[in-house]
Amino acid sequence: MTEVLETTNGHQKGRAVPPLPTYTFDTGITVGIRKLSPFLRDDIEAQLRKDDRRDKTAPTPPLAAGVEGQLESNESDPDYLAARTAYEIALRTRVQEKLLRIAIKRGVEVEIDQAALDAYKADLAADGIVPDEADEKVLYVTRLCIGSDADTQDLYNAIFTRAMPTREAVEAHKATFPGDSSG
Secondary structure, three states: OEOOOOEEOOEEOOOOEOOOOEEEOOOOOEEEEOOOOOOHHHHHHHHHHHHHHHHOOOOOOOEEEOHHHOEEEOOOOHHHHHHHHHHHHHHHHHHHHHHHHHHHHHHEEOOOOHHHHHHHHHHHHHOOOOOOOOOHHHHHHHHHHOOOHHHHHHHHHHHHOOOOOOHHHHHHHHOOOOOOOOO
């Protein structure tokens, strides 16, 4: 347990802060996990949709003659439906990319192995490849820590879902309680 730093007149305020839970990737690299709100995904999607409406990149239904010849949006137009489907798929991909970056930046505590990261960049550079990720923490986690698609899903689960304690953790916690007192 990490000690609480703040004291008043020699008395500890608050409680000891437990260490972050950890996750070990298939690559063997272990990181600390900080829980994040599942509403983060909704915030990202809402912002991207807002930006797309502002920039007029989201598809809009064509106008067609409606009742009494008035122009109305035709949301059943086949070309619009195809464009809308393609847009939703692309939007989901963009949301997932941003969510992963933010989840790593805010939800993963890791000591970057700078030598390994530099070697990775050098290997890419030798083949004329420049990574498009500028954030070293994101690059390190996505390229050197994550070893499988299952790792990515497990990372999301570790950050965004409730953790179930292991049997070992429960037993260790029970051991901290005082035994029955006599008398």
